[in-house]
Amino acid sequence: MMNWFYILAFVLAICLIIIFYLVTKLQRVAEQISIIEDSLGDIKKGNWNRRILVNENDMTKTICYSINDIAINSQTQLIQLKQSEQAYKRLMTSLSHDVKTPLTSLVGYLEAIQKKFVTGEEKEEYIEVALNKAHHLKDFVESLFDWVKLDAKEQVFQLKQSDINELTRDILADWIPTFEENRFDYHIDISDEECLIQLDQNSYMRMVNNLLQNAIAHSKGTKINLKIMEKGEEVIVQISDNGKGISPHDMPHIFDRLYQSDESRSTNGNGLGLAIAKELVHLHKGTIYAENSLSGGTVFMIKLPKAL
Amino acid sequence: MLKLIQIEFLKLRRRKFVWMMMLSALIMPFLAFLLFKYAWTADGDPRQFYKWSAFGFTLWIILPVVLGILSTMLMYNENQYDMLKQLWIVPVSKMRYFFSKFFVVLIYAVCFMMVTFISSVMFSVLLEDIALDWGNVLFLMKKCLESGVIIAFVILPILAIATTQKGYILPVSITLVYALLGFIIMPINMYLSPVSSMAVIVARNGDIPGLVFTQAMNIPLAFLCILVWDMISVLLANIALGKRN
Amino acid sequence: MTNYIIETKQLTKLFGNQKAVNNVNLHVKKGRIYGLLGRNGAGKTTIMKMILGLTSITSGEVDVFGKNIKGREKQVYPRIGAIIETPGFYPNLTGTENLEIFAKLRGTPAPNAVKNALEVVGLPYKDKKLFSEYSLGMKQRLGIANAILHDPELLILDEPTNGLDPIGIAEVRDFIKNLSVERGKTVLISSHILSEISLLADDIGIIDHGVLLEESSMEELRRKNGNYILLHVSDVSKATLILERQFGLKDYSVHDDHMLRIYDTSLDMASVNKALMLDEVSVISSQLCNDTLEDYFRKITGGDGIA
Numbered sequence: 001m002m003n004w005f006y007i008l009a010f011v012l013a014i015c016l017i018i019i020f021y022l023v024t025k026l027q028r029v030a031e032q033i034s035i036i037e038d039s040l041g042d043i044k045k046g047n048w049n050r051r052i053l054v055n056e057n058d059m060t061k062t063i064c065y066s067i068n069d070i071a072i073n074s075q076t077q078l079i080q081l082k083q084s085e086q087a088y089k090r091l092m093t094s095l096s097h098d099v100k101t102p103l104t105s106l107v108g109y110l111e112a113i114q115k116k117f118v119t120g121e122e123k124e125e126y127i128e129v130a131l132n133k134a135h136h137l138k139d140f141v142e143s144l145f146d147w148v149k150l151d152a153k154e155q156v157f158q159l160k161q162s163d164i165n166e167l168t169r170d171i172l173a174d175w176i177p178t179f180e181e182n183r184f185d186y187h188i189d190i191s192d193e194e195c196l197i198q199l200d201q202n203s204y205m206r207m208v209n210n211l212l213q214n215a216i217a218h219s220k221g222t223k224i225n226l227k228i229m230e231k232g233e234e235v236i237v238q239i240s241d242n243g244k245g246i247s248p249h250d251m252p253h254i255f256d257r258l259y260q261s262d263e264s265r266s267t268n269g270n271g272l273g274l275a276i277a278k279e280l281v282h283l284h285k286g287t288i289y290a291e292n293s294l295s296g297g298t299v300f301m302i303k304l305p306k307a308l
Numbered sequence: 309m310l311k312l313i314q315i316e317f318l319k320l321r322r323r324k325f326v327w328m329m330m331l332s333a334l335i336m337p338f339l340a341f342l343l344f345k346y347a348w349t350a351d352g353d354p355r356q357f358y359k360w361s362a363f364g365f366t367l368w369i370i371l372p373v374v375l376g377i378l379s380t381m382l383m384y385n386e387n388q389y390d391m392l393k394q395l396w397i398v399p400v401s402k403m404r405y406f407f408s409k410f411f412v413v414l415i416y417a418v419c420f421m422m423v424t425f426i427s428s429v430m431f432s433v434l435l436e437d438i439a440l441d442w443g444n445v446l447f448l449m450k451k452c453l454e455s456g457v458i459i460a461f462v463i464l465p466i467l468a469i470a471t472t473q474k475g476y477i478l479p480v481s482i483t484l485v486y487a488l489l490g491f492i493i494m495p496i497n498m499y500l501s502p503v504s505s506m507a508v509i510v511a512r513n514g515d516i517p518g519l520v521f522t523q524a525m526n527i528p529l530a531f532l533c534i535l536v537w538d539m540i541s542v543l544l545a546n547i548a549l550g551k552r553n
Numbered sequence: 554m555t556n557y558i559i560e561t562k563q564l565t566k567l568f569g570n571q572k573a574v575n576n577v578n579l580h581v582k583k584g585r586i587y588g589l590l591g592r593n594g595a596g597k598t599t600i601m602k603m604i605l606g607l608t609s610i611t612s613g614e615v616d617v618f619g620k621n622i623k624g625r626e627k628q629v630y631p632r633i634g635a636i637i638e639t640p641g642f643y644p645n646l647t648g649t650e651n652l653e654i655f656a657k658l659r660g661t662p663a664p665n666a667v668k669n670a671l672e673v674v675g676l677p678y679k680d681k682k683l684f685s686e687y688s689l690g691m692k693q694r695l696g697i698a699n700a701i702l703h704d705p706e707l708l709i710l711d712e713p714t715n716g717l718d719p720i721g722i723a724e725v726r727d728f729i730k731n732l733s734v735e736r737g738k739t740v741l742i743s744s745h746i747l748s749e750i751s752l753l754a755d756d757i758g759i760i761d762h763g764v765l766l767e768e769s770s771m772e773e774l775r776r777k778n779g780n781y782i783l784l785h786v787s788d789v790s791k792a793t794l795i796l797e798r799q800f801g802l803k804d805y806s807v808h809d810d811h812m813l814r815i816y817d818t819s820l821d822m823a824s825v826n827k828a829l830m831l832d833e834v835s836v837i838s839s840q841l842c843n844d845t846l847e848d849y850f851r852k853i854t855g856g857d858g859i860a
Contacts, residue, residue, distance in 0.1 A: 038628070049706040049738055053631050053660030055311070068662040068704075079735055315654055322645045322683075389641025393607050394699070398658045399630040 032060050040067065048075035098140065106133045143272045150279045157200040157283065159308065164197045164204070164235055165190045165228060171208050172226065179224065182216050189227040197235050197306045203280040207288075210273040211239045211300050219243025221297055234286075235304050242297040246290060254290060277302075284308065312400070312408035313415075319385055320412075326381065329374050330416075333423040336370065337361040341431040354432055354444045361428040362421075362448060367455050367510065369487055371420060372503065375413055375463040376483025382409045383470035383479070392549070402549040406542070410467060414460040421456035425449055455510050461534055462502040468541035472548040502537045505530035557616070558583050558707055558739045559604055564613035566599055566763075573599050575763040576613070581741050581756070586733045588754030588771075589743040590850070596763040597743040598638060601711050604741075605635055617707070631659060634705035636713055640696025644685035648676055648695050651684055655699055662704045670698040673728065675721075689716035697725065708732070708740045714749060726753055751846050761854040778849045782815040782822065785837040789813055792834050799828050811837070 035052060042050040048071050052064040109130040112118055118126050168190055179186045215224050221243025229236045246254060255278040281288040286304035293299045320326055340361035386392050395405065425448055433440060466486065470479040490503025499505055508530040559581035566574040574596045581587040589597050602608035604615050606622045614621065622629050642651040652667045663669070671678045674694040687695065693716045700708060708729075714722040730753060732738045744750050750757060751771070758768045786792045789810055796802040796815070804816040818841065826836050 035628075047706070049704075049736060050632070051662035051704045051706075053662055053703050055657060055660050058660075065663055075736065311657060315657055318650070318654060318657075319643055319646070321650070385643060389644070390638070391641040391643075393602075393637055394641065394655075395658075396607060397605055397630050397633065397635055398655065399626040400658060 029059055032058060032064075036060065036064065036067070043067070043071050048072070048078070095144070099137070102133050102137050102140075106130055106137070109133070140272075143276065147272050147276055147279075150276065150283075157203065159198045159200055161196050162199045162201055162204075163194045164199065164237075164304075165193070165195050167199070167201060167204060168208065168226070168228060168237070171205055175209075175212055178216065183222065184216060185223040187223065187225045189225070191228065191230075195228070195230055195235060197304060198308050199284065199304070203283070207277045207280050207302060208237070208239075210277040211302075214273050215239060215241040215243070215298075215300075219298060223297075233306055235306060237302040237304070238299060239302075240293060240297060240299040242295065245292040245296055245298050251290070251292075255288070309404055309408060309411075312404055313411050316382070316408050316412045323381070326378060326416075329377065330420055330423060332370055332374060333366070333420045334427050336364060336366045337424060337427040337431045340364075340428075341434060344435055354441060355447075357432050357435065358428055358444070358448050358451075361431060362424050362452060363455075363510070366424055367459065367507070368491060368503070371417065371455075371459050372463060372487040372490075373483055374420065375417055375459060376466045376486070377480055378416055379409070379413055379463060379467040380470045380476045380479040380483070382412060383467065383473075384476045387471075387474050403542075403546065406467070406471065406545050406549065410460070410464060413463060413467060414457065417456040417460040417463075418453065419456075421452040425452040451510065455506070458506050458509055458534070461538060462506050464538045465502070465541040468545040468548070471545045499526070499529050499533045502534045505533040556583055557581060558618060559587075559741060560616045561600070561604065562614045562616075564600065564603060564615060565611050566596075566603060566608065567611045573763050574603070577760070577763075577765045578768075579758060579765060580768065581739060583739050584733065584737040585755040586729065586740040586742060586753055588750035588757045589741065589760060590745070590747065590750050590757055591743070591760035592745055592854075595745075595760045597745075597760060598711050599763075600760070601635070601637060601709055601741070601743060605633070605637070605709060607637065631703060632705050633707045633709060634700035634703065635709040635711075636696045636700050637709075637711045639715070640692065640699065642684045642692075642695060642699075645683060647679075647681060647683055648687070648691070648698075649679045651695065652698060652702060655702060659703050661702065666702055666704075670702045673701065674698045675724070690718060690721055693717055694721070706738055708738060708742075710740065710742045712744055713742065714744070714746075722749070729753060747847055747850060759850060759853060766853050774846065774849070776816070778846060779816065780818045780841065780843050782818055782820065782839060783842045784813040784815060784839050785811055786813060786829065787811065787835040787837065791832060792829055795828050795832055795834070796825070800825065814842075 032054070039050050039052045050071065051068050054061045054064040058064075109126050113123055113126050113130070169188075172186075172188055176186070212224065212226075215221070219241040221241040223242045225238075225240045227238045227240075229238070255274050278288050281302055281304070284304050285308055286302060288300065288302045290298055290300045340357060343360060344357055386395065396402070428448060429440075429445055463483075466479055466483050469482055470476075473479055486501075487503060490501040490507075493501045494504040494507070499508075509527060557580050559579065561577055561579040564574055564577040564579070565572065577596075577600060579587075579589075579600070589600070591597050599608060603610050604617065606626070617629060618632065642648075643654070646654070649667060649671065652670060656667050661667070668678050674697050676691065676694050676698060684692070684695070693713070697710075697713055700710065710729075713729075714725050717725065726749065729740055729742065733740055733755070742750070742753065754771050756768070756770050757774060759766045784792070789807055789812070792813055793805070793807065796805060796813075800820065802815065802817060802820065806814050806816075808814055822839055826839065829836050
């Protein structure tokens with residue numbers, strides 16, 4: 001009789017302990033849920049910095065981590081949006097300047113011609129200048145549209161297995177007259193062997209053209225070198241000049257769109273050439289960077305993976 | 309609360325001294341063993357042996373001092389580098405903080421007495437003339453558990469004092485004084501000091517042979533004594549922790 | 554009003570008879586860095602302790618997130634990360650173990666919170682060095698890691714760069730700036746080093762001997778103390794008329810009946826003087842002033858500058 005009593009009491013005690021444990025656990029979860037409610041309310045109101053803290057063995061752990069992630073991501077997105085907005089505002093301002101200025105100047109020249117302020121040889125000169133400016137403006141607007149398409153990822157790529165060496169030689173063939181016109185010596189180091197790589201041929205031409213254009217227009221040098229190297233799974237295209245190099249102040253910004261160093265503003269570049277080149281290189285999953293070489297002048301390096 | 313207790317044990321990592329103190333539980337059983345082997349005889353009564361191996365100095369001196377040092381070390385952990393303010397802004401409740409440390413002391417005391425118990429039994433087996441009687445073994449275990457728990461409560465005031473101190477010298481000294489005082493006051497009035505009250509409770513019903521009391525045995529009063537001292541300590545700790553400079 | 558993350562009203566603290574903090578009305582705006590500038594012993598740490606509820610308030614109120622902390626500790630403290638005085642940790646544990654204890658106590662917002670926090674401050678994760686072997690700089694960094702472990706909305710940092718080398722100071726500065734500008738967190742930082750505060754703070758409060766002497770935005774302060782021409786004339790109203798109509802000057806402020814500050818230092822003072830004299834306004838003196846922030850601080854604390 002007594003034994004049964006003790007056993008019963010023991011079992012009862014165990015049950016009570018289990019109940020006690022479960023009740024406390026339930027209370028804890030209820031507390032947590034109320035905290036989650038509060039925090040969610042706060043986050044809803046726009047306080048992206050509100051976090052919910054949990055321990056490793058809480059039941060609501062994954063929920064809370066997820067809520068925190070959502071808050072952080074929303075905040076990041078907001079930041080990026082604001083940054084994009086600001087970037088576009090800057091783009092708009094510099095655009096309006098870059099279009100207005102040559103256009104105003106063009107109108108000035110043409111008005112002078114129309115109102116017969118200039119005659120004869122001077123008039124011919126003015127017409128030539130006006131035509132030049134019009135061409136530059138046309139080039140600029142074309143580049144701009146290319147850029148916008150690239151930026152909006154609307155560019156259509158046709159990747160083909162191509163021999164980069166032969167492609168580059170063809171591009172350079174067309175550049176030789178320009179080199180000579182601008183009094184640039186050139187040295188080309190491209191192997192005779194085939195080097196196959198997946199490329200969109202138009203984009204590659206663009207890249208090389210933009211870099212060469214940049215060197216001729218801004219380096220103020222006398223020699224251009226182009227070298228293609230194969231290194232494992234990558235191909236490296238190196239374009240260097242012996243000009244004045246890029247100042248450390250400008251170096252981090254040269255690939256930004258519409259960035260023109262103070263000296264280059266007066267010349268006929270637009271700030272898009274390098275930016276477009278960079279975007280194209282990245283779309284090929286490659287890298288592009290520039291550094292000043294030890295002997296003066298700048299070296300641009302494009303690294304492209306052979307297979308995408 | 310469980311979380312806090314778990315964390316307290318984490319904080320004891322690499323504090324070898326704490327675990328070495330546990331080894332001091334082996335002192336008395338070993339000494340008793342030597343004593344009974346070479347000097348005295350137990351006449352086959354295990355309780356005589358237990359009296360020396362588990363109940364004698366262990367309960368009166370060794371365990372209280374060990375627990376006092378442990379309490380001091382636990383509190384010193386945070387007081388040393390003025391860490392408390394970092395804990396409060398987590399937030400950690402002051403009373404929970406205090407009691408989590410108390411539970412560590414409690415668990416430690418129980419473990420200590422378990423070591424005493426096991427080693428006593430083992431040593432008693434080595435002494436040929438003591439029979440291994442399950443009844444006595446169970447009795448020993450019960451008594452060890454009891455005393456472990458009660459002594460933890462008895463040492464609570466030391467924990468409270470350690471809370472108020474930045475250093476460790478004072479609480480440790482007070483522990484020694486406290487233990488000895490209990491001893492000394494016993495003949496006068498057993499219910500003034502918790503240490504002697506503890507003895508009363510453990511030794512009730514003449515459980516411990518040879519321990520004779522000169523006054524009447526009043527168990528509830530003994531509990532009351534311990535309770536009063538503990539409540540005052542908790543209050544003291546509350547004020548000390550709450551005191552912001 | 555509800556835009557203040559921290560607001561104190563007539564906050565006062567007496568130690569015996571000494572007024573350590575005297576009627577301070579502090580306002581910390583959301584998403585901005587508030588620099589509390591003052592000499593050692595001016596009361597900065599005491600104010601921060603009172604804001605956090607670590608020290609009892611003799612009189613006055615503190616509102617954090619719009620309400621009093623008392624009674625709402627469990628809800629408010631997890632949203633605050635703080636370093637007060639030198640951060641202390643358990644000497645027998647490594648840095649990672651220390652942070653893991655706090656992570657267990659508080660909870661974390663993401664699974665790798667301890668690893669991330671250590672990465673941010675530049676301390677190694679799960680290495681064997683015990684806290685007792687840490688250098689002062691490492692201890693400070695661990696304190697910062699502890700403060701940011703739970704990604705709080707509000708940071709209260711008491712001289713966080715104390716003991717760091719110049720590179721460390723710059724790193725912490727960049728990190729705090731990033732938290733505020735990019736993530737919109739609010740920071741209350743105290744220092745006695747003027748250059749640090751001026752590089753970091755959006756708003757500044759100058760405190761001396763427990764009194765909040767001035768509270769304004771950094772822009773405002775710079776404007777007040779940038780280069781300016783101090784013009785001492787006989788008739789200020791006539792002078793301002795001439796400056797506005799003849800010189801189109803808008804950037805100036807009137808100091809009192811005879812003093813005028815012109816912030817546009819490119820103004821041709823010769824012609825200004827001439828114009829004024831022609832209109833029968835005597836120019837008593839005209840000088841180019843350049844108050845640095847330090848001069849300003851010295852001036853308003855009426856004393857010996859920064860200690």
